[in-house]
Amino acid sequence: MYSSNILSATTFIYALASVFYIGSFSFKKQVLARAGFWVIVVGFIGNTTGIILRWVESYQMGYGHAPFSNMYESLVFFSWTVAVLYIFVEFKYKESIIGVFISPLIFLAIAYASFDPNVSSKISPLIPALKSNWLIAHVISCFLGYAGFALAFGFSFIYLVKPKNPKSTSVFARLPSWEMIDELTYQMIVFGFLFLTIGIITGAVWANSAWGKYWSWDPKETWSLITWFVYAIFLHLRMMRGWHGAKLAMVSIVGFIAVMFTYFGVNYLLSGLHSYG
Amino acid sequence: MFYWNNGFAVLNKYLTEEKNLKKKESLPNQIWMFFCSVKLTVYTLVLLAGTSIIGTIVLQNGSPQQYINLYGKGLYNLIMVLKIDDMYHAWWFLFLLLLLCINIIVCSIERLSLTWKIIFPGKVTFNPDRFRQLKNKETFTSTRKFDVLASEFQAILSKKVGKVLYEETENGCAIYAERGRWSRLGVYVVHASIILLVVGALIGAMFGFKANLRLDEGAKADTLFTTKSRTPIQLPFSIQCNEFEVRFYDTGAPEEFRSNLTILEDGKESFTKDIRVNQPLRYKGINIFQSSYGTAAPDNALFEIVDNMTQESITSRLKIGDEIALPGNAGIFKFEGFLPNFKFREHNLGEAFFGKVTLTGKEGFQIPLPTKFPTFDKMRKGQFSFVVKEFDKSYYTGLQVTKDPGIWYVYAGFILMILGCWITFFISHQSYFIEIKKSDQKTIDVLVSGKANRNSYGMMLKIKKFATTLKDK
Numbered sequence: 217m218y219s220s221n222i223l224s225a226t227t228f229i230y231a232l233a234s235v236f237y238i239g240s241f242s243f244k245k246q247v248l249a250r251a252g253f254w255v256i257v258v259g260f261i262g263n264t265t266g267i268i269l270r271w272v273e274s275y276q277m278g279y280g281h282a283p284f285s286n287m288y289e290s291l292v293f294f295s296w297t298v299a300v301l302y303i304f305v306e307f308k309y310k311e312s313i314i315g316v317f318i319s320p321l322i323f324l325a326i327a328y329a330s331f332d333p334n335v336s337s338k339i340s341p342l343i344p345a346l347k348s349n350w351l352i353a354h355v356i357s358c359f360l361g362y363a364g365f366a367l368a369f370g371f372s373f374i375y376l377v378k379p380k381n382p383k384s385t386s387v388f389a390r391l392p393s394w395e396m397i398d399e400l401t402y403q404m405i406v407f408g409f410l411f412l413t414i415g416i417i418t419g420a421v422w423a424n425s426a427w428g429k430y431w432s433w434d435p436k437e438t439w440s441l442i443t444w445f446v447y448a449i450f451l452h453l454r455m456m457r458g459w460h461g462a463k464l465a466m467v468s469i470v471g472f473i474a475v476m477f478t479y480f481g482v483n484y485l486l487s488g489l490h491s492y493g
Numbered sequence: 494m495f496y497w498n499n500g501f502a503v504l505n506k507y508l509t510e511e512k513n514l515k516k517k518e519s520l521p522n523q524i525w526m527f528f529c530s531v532k533l534t535v536y537t538l539v540l541l542a543g544t545s546i547i548g549t550i551v552l553q554n555g556s557p558q559q560y561i562n563l564y565g566k567g568l569y570n571l572i573m574v575l576k577i578d579d580m581y582h583a584w585w586f587l588f589l590l591l592l593l594c595i596n597i598i599v600c601s602i603e604r605l606s607l608t609w610k611i612i613f614p615g616k617v618t619f620n621p622d623r624f625r626q627l628k629n630k631e632t633f634t635s636t637r638k639f640d641v642l643a644s645e646f647q648a649i650l651s652k653k654v655g656k657v658l659y660e661e662t663e664n665g666c667a668i669y670a671e672r673g674r675w676s677r678l679g680v681y682v683v684h685a686s687i688i689l690l691v692v693g694a695l696i697g698a699m700f701g702f703k704a705n706l707r708l709d710e711g712a713k714a715d716t717l718f719t720t721k722s723r724t725p726i727q728l729p730f731s732i733q734c735n736e737f738e739v740r741f742y743d744t745g746a747p748e749e750f751r752s753n754l755t756i757l758e759d760g761k762e763s764f765t766k767d768i769r770v771n772q773p774l775r776y777k778g779i780n781i782f783q784s785s786y787g788t789a790a791p792d793n794a795l796f797e798i799v800d801n802m803t804q805e806s807i808t809s810r811l812k813i814g815d816e817i818a819l820p821g822n823a824g825i826f827k828f829e830g831f832l833p834n835f836k837f838r839e840h841n842l843g844e845a846f847f848g849k850v851t852l853t854g855k856e857g858f859q860i861p862l863p864t865k866f867p868t869f870d871k872m873r874k875g876q877f878s879f880v881v882k883e884f885d886k887s888y889y890t891g892l893q894v895t896k897d898p899g900i901w902y903v904y905a906g907f908i909l910m911i912l913g914c915w916i917t918f919f920i921s922h923q924s925y926f927i928e929i930k931k932s933d934q935k936t937i938d939v940l941v942s943g944k945a946n947r948n949s950y951g952m953m954l955k956i957k958k959f960a961t962t963l964k965d966k
Contacts, residue, residue: 279742340744340746341742341744341746341748343746343747344747344748344749344750344769344770344771345770345771347749347769347770347771348771395950396950399948399949399950403948403950403951406918406919407918409914409918410911410914410915410918410919413910413911413914414911417907417910417911420903420907421904421907424900425771425772425773426770426771426782427782427784427893428703428773428780428782428784428893428894428895429703429895430900430903431694433548433553433581435549438545438548438549438581439549441545442542442545442546445538445539445541445542445545446542448538449535449538449539449542452531452534452535452538453535456531456534457531457532457535474542482549486549486550
């Protein structure tokens with residue numbers, strides 16, 4: 217299976233990108249961050265190729281389904297969505313240093329998929345409940361949402377590490393201004409919130425056509441709603457109560473913990489309809 | 494800082510000032526103020542998020558025995574008092590949802606009545622001073638003629654943004670254009686969508702039903718019993734299951750469940766259709782879903798009875814309830830029934846037949862005969878051993894039958910919510926301002942500034958880019 221090999225190689229490319237970004241941060245060398253960016257782009261191309269190939273391979277095996285059906289495929293796609301969103305953000309905002317907090321996330325997700333023996337990379341056929349056109353819309357929107365929140369988490373994290381008034385010689389001095397971090401976090405959460413909303417709704421419509429119930433308080437559903445509530449709180453605090461800065465960053469971090477629990481915790485600790493990832 | 498938030502910052506200030514003016518408010522007013530506070534929204538959302546976790550950890554809709562086994566007697570009582578066994582329908586959880594709805598409605602009415610004039614002003618005006626003082630501005634000087642610049646910039650702005658307002662100022666002129674003022678309504682669309690969802694869910698709960706229906710192949714039914722209260726429901730038609738089929742992949746995982754159903758009205762066949770998971774049948778407001786399947790109880794089977802001492806054996810086809818004499822007339826065997834899932838010492842042995850063996854002059858006893866394990870009964874080490882040799886395997890289909898007249902409100906809510914979020918987050922009310930001023934030396938000073946009620950950073954980039962295009966003209 218070529219796709220698995222390409223995706224394993226992608227893991228190493230993303231690892232290299234993280235090394236470049238962290239190196240750029242630690243040794244205050246801008247050129248390393250530039251290199252990191254292009255390495256991420258190369259990794260992203262590998263990631264995309266891997267996903268497309270896997271799709272083609274599933275047709276060759278006679279199963280014929282989009283590569284969104286198990287934990288391995290979802291982790292690979294999670295890396296892909298975070299990478300594409302990050303590339304867009306760095307391209308638009310021209311702040312390469314923020315990659316130091318994001319590139320390890322991209323690497324960790326795909327590394328977990330490739331190296332955890334419990335996560336099987338086998339292409340398996342779709343169970344009847346997953347055979348629906350809603351699968352693609354639901355998975356893509358949920359994961360774009362997750363990606364937005366992952367980036368917001370990375371940016372909020374800066375609040376925890378950056379000192380109030382860093383010395384000009386310190387490595388932290390190169391981190392973006394507080395206004396910039398604030399704005400970036402907000403933009404990412406807004407993006408994530410819209411796509412999480414679409415993800416929950418497509419899931420509900422799908423559930424209604426598969427089981428005759430658009431909402432059944434399944435643990436995955438409930439946790440996605442809890443996540444939605446947390447980010448709704450974030451938006452109200454920011455827009456209506458004028459919260460900014462570290463206090464608000466904490467809410468964003470709590471939100472990302474809820475995202476992680478929705479994604480992994482529910483699958484490993486609770487039971488429900490989403491056991492496949 | 495260039496935050497110019499929503500106009501709501503101004504509004505909040507206005508609200509608090511108003512509060513201070515009327516310190517001694519009447520009770521209804523105080524209640525109104527309580528329900529229109531954003532603090533209430535935040536607290537309610539925190540409570541909803543926090544309590545929702547409980548229902549994902551504590552078993553839902555279990556039996557009292559399960560709760561006592563899992564959590565002990567003391568916690569069981571607490572669970573029952575707080576209705577945590579069906580938490581998402583418990584009175585206090587519904588109360589939180591109701592609180593959120595009232596909060597949303599009161600907040601929206603209060604704020605909309607105040608922002609209506611901002612959203613729909615009779616006439617759009619602008620204050621040049623405010624734009625001159627904005628942090629988000631760019632300036633440059635031009636050596637071109639004043640009149641040429643003024644008309645050219647007006648044309649560009651009108652093409653880029655929309656209708657241009659023109660005002661003469663000291664030594665020059667100011668031009669202004671805006672777009673997206675209506676986008677300030679987006680947040681009300683989101684809030685309205687939540688109310689629609691709740692209304693839809695309520696209508697569904699009051700006028701809809703959900704029922705499970707088990708149909709053997711060949712059987713039909715027109716009466717259902719709801720899942721929760723077991724209330725009987727008469728359908729306007731009958732459902733007949735002609736055939737059920739399950740297909741498996743080579744891996745053993747199920748590939749497809751399919752039921753071939755016929756709808757009968759007034760005893761006559763209306764139509765026949767296949768349903769699968771994800772492909773339900775919808776007819777006259779009633780939805781029929783494929784939800785499970787199983788082996789139907791066969792009405793006859795071929796039994797073999799062996800006398801382990803003499804090796805004498807008899808083979809006979811029996812119907813449920815039939816009795817047969819054991820070899821050597823040592824007693825009788827009665828075919829009593831069938832279970833699709835027979836549990837033996839916590840293991841599911843699958844399909845099993847049941848019979849009663851009565852040896853002459855002795856108390857009868859029941860024996861299970863799991864079809865997957867033909868030697869199961871031999872291990873009992875009795876005088877006689879019993880095996881089911883053959884039976885006609887047929888299936889039953891498990892259907893979920895639902896009616897939900899609230900679904901269209903819910904779907905409308907879904908669409909409005911996505912639209913509303915899109916408008917609220919990605920469309921903003923943007924104002925562009927250009928001032929052209931004759932300076933003392935024969936050059937012209939140009940000031941470009943702008944603001945947006947959202948994404949101020951994006952607006953800053955836009956103004957920078959816009960100023961560059963104007964400069965390069």
